[in-house]
Structure formats: structure tokens, C-alpha cells
Amino acid sequence: MEHDPADAIASTLKHEREARKWSLADLAERSGVSKAMISKIERREASPTATVLGRLSGAFGLPLSVLIASAEKAAERLSLAERQPVWTDPETGYLRKTISPAGAPAELIEVSLPAGARISYPASAFSFQQQQIWVLEGRLDFSEGGVGHVLKAGDCLLLGPPSDCAFSNPGTSPARYLVVLSRG
Amino acid sequence: MEHDPADAIASTLKHEREARKWSLADLAERSGVSKAMISKIERREASPTATVLGRLSGAFGLPLSVLIASAEKAAERLSLAERQPVWTDPETGYLRKTISPAGAPAELIEVSLPAGARISYPASAFSFQQQQIWVLEGRLDFSEGGVGHVLKAGDCLLLGPPSDCAFSNPGTSPARYLVVLSRG
DNA sequence: TCAAATCGTCTCACATAGTAGACTTGCGAT
DNA sequence: ATCGCAAGTCTACTATGTGAGACGATTTGA
Structure with missing residues (x-):
């Protein structure tokens, strides 16, 4: 695990x-x-x-x-699906799976956000990294420094400069999305 | 220390x-x-x-x-001379001082090599880094994958792609030189 | 062939990393 | 007030990281 x-x-x-x-x-x-x-x-x-x-x-x-x-x-360059570490936020039910093997230059993270859940990050959590969000399933409301976006399956968003932001799932079923993190 | x-x-x-x-x-x-x-x-x-x-x-x-x-x-961005960590190789008397504060994108290292001493590194120690040698004092023989260079005070050498290499001091007094390491 | 050196592991004594839970402090709320 | 709660520290205990030196195996060297 x-x-x-x-x-x-x-x-x-x-x-x-x-x-x-x-x-x-x-x-x-x-x-x-x-x-x-x-x-x-x-x-x-x-x-x-x-x-x-x-x-x-x-x-x-x-x-x-x-x-x-x-x-x-x-470490291993092959990351088997069944061994990818999964992490759960005990409060919101937020689920995060690390897809990429450790050490990859771009890190793939699959997230599942339960219906109605909301999760937020401070700007400082994003320093020196660039990220894209690609929605796999369900709907996702994303707010970035006060500006809101509504995303549906297939949509892909590139995050701007670091600012406080939050994900929330307005739907009735879990939202699944892929986060691609590049650091530099 | x-x-x-x-x-x-x-x-x-x-x-x-x-x-x-x-x-x-x-x-x-x-x-x-x-x-x-x-x-x-x-x-x-x-x-x-x-x-x-x-x-x-x-x-x-x-x-x-x-x-x-x-x-x-x-960590601190100011690295005071008297607090820079010094490391000595007990066998050869080789002396290395880390000039740059930790976390700098280019790392400055001051080395003192006793007269007659020789030190060698395998190619693998240089993977993913680029380095330059600038001689401060004395003379320095440097060999890189079989090719030799003779350096005197003021000379500056840019190292090529990773290969086994060795420093030696042919003189009668210690050689001092600065190593500039960039990683990427 | 035998001594001496070298290398990695093992043993044991001890310091400290790590946990569960009680305690102290501070802050609202009514 | 004083109750209740939450956040961080402290206490007591266990697990384990860490060091000095011994040990057996292998190599070196005369």
C-alpha cells in the first residue's frame, strides 16, 4: 500500500x-x-x-x-496498478492514488472526490509546480483565487500562478479526475 | 561544523x-x-x-x-565562512569546504588537495550534473576518461559527459581549487 | 602454508525514536 | 463564571536506531 x-x-x-x-x-x-x-x-x-x-x-x-x-x-520504473499507493482523507472521503512511479519528472495522480465533498489548498502548496486537471468522470467545480470554473468529463484545465484554490463536487456521484504535476 | x-x-x-x-x-x-x-x-x-x-x-x-x-x-541563505561545513578524507588529507548554502541551484565547493595526493571518482558520481573546476592556487593534474589536463592557478575547466576521472597534485604545496556544480 | 589484514555481519549495551493517553492552556458559547 | 472543546505539550512506556567491539570468512602477501 x-x-x-x-x-x-x-x-x-x-x-x-x-x-x-x-x-x-x-x-x-x-x-x-x-x-x-x-x-x-x-x-x-x-x-x-x-x-x-x-x-x-x-x-x-x-x-x-x-x-x-x-x-x-x-526505484521501479513500472508502477503496477494494484500496488499504487492510495491515500484517503478521513474527513471528506477524498481519495488519491499515485499513478506514476516515484521520481518521474511529471507525476500522475488520480483523484476521486465524493459527491458533495469539497477540498481546498493554500497557494503555498503549489509553489514551484505547474499542474493540469483532466476530468475523467462526473463534474467538478474548481475555484482558483476567487475565479470559478465548471468542468465536465473530458475537460482539461491548466492552473495559473499559485493562488488559494478549492475543488468541489456539485454532483450526486463521485468525480474522478487526473492531476498532472510538473515541478521545476 | x-x-x-x-x-x-x-x-x-x-x-x-x-x-x-x-x-x-x-x-x-x-x-x-x-x-x-x-x-x-x-x-x-x-x-x-x-x-x-x-x-x-x-x-x-x-x-x-x-x-x-x-x-x-x-535554510539560511547566508553561509558564513566560519560555519561552512568542512569535510576531510582521512586517508589522503583531501579537504572539502561547502561554500554555498544548502539548496543553491549551483553549488560552490572549495577543495584543497595536499602535495602528491590523488583522488578519483567513478563516472557514476557525476550523473546528472555539470561541473567546472577553477584553480585558485598551486597546480592540478586532471584526467578525464584517460585524457589528461594540466591546470595552473587561474585556469578553468568545464567537465564533459560523465566518465571516470581523477585529480592529482604533482606539486610540492597544496593545490586549492573551486568546484562549481550544477545539477539538472 | 601460515600469518596478517580486510570485509561484512553479529552481539550486546545504551540512547533515542515512536506511541497512547493524560494534562494544560486558551478560546468561545450560552 | 464554567462548561466544553480543541490544540499542543508532557509522561510513561515500548520499539528500535546506533555504536563499540567481537567474530568468521575471505583475501593478501611474504
């Missing part, structure tokens, strides 16, 4: 270490993390804390975000 | 949560992480594991790498 980053980090860590031809002891000395711990992380027997991840990425000369990003890219 | 990512994560976590107007209990329910723990992380009293970071970023609908990257961007 959900994706533990410790798995992807394990293989990336091992890969980066071996690419440099460093032994566990080498990396331990360079990073200040014990070799026992590094061994456990590589074998997925422990989930490292942010602090040790910081030390490890420092030894590689990589910002932590880059290490994590390459871990996400190194 | 060194930068614990837990600090930057703390403020970013709080920022993302409050931007969505979620209480600790809200985020706890959505992420499956206890509110006590979220509180500790936000107050820098704990360094979260990769596993809980994965759950938290999932609740925000963000890939973990994006969450970490925004944490790095949210």
Missing part, C-alpha cells in the same frame, strides 16, 4: 558506496556513522534518522535532497 | 502543516504518525527516521525528495 523510502535508500546507499569503491569501514570513517549501522541500513534492517542521512550524504558530497531524489529514481 | 537536516525539516514540516491549516491531530490521522512525535520533530527534539518522513510526505502529497529539497531551500 505504501512505500517506505528506507528500501530505495538502501540500494542507493550501497550503490553510491560501491561506485566509489569504499568499504563499510571507509564510509564509516568518512561519515562518522558506525559500519554496523551502515550495514543494517543497506540490508533494510533499519530506517536511518534524518541526522545520519545528513552525515552519509555529506560524505558523498551530495545534498540530502539529491541523494533522496536519486533513491526515488532508482 | 555540520548541518543536521532535522533542523530544516522541522521548520518546513511546521510550515507545510500550518499552510494547510491542519492541527497536529489532523496530520497525525492523515499520516499515521503520532501527534506527540510530530510535535517533537517540529520542536527539534527528535530526528525523524526515513520511514516516518515517508509517511509525512505522503500525507502532504509530496515526494520525499521534494519535501527535503524545500527544507534545504528554506
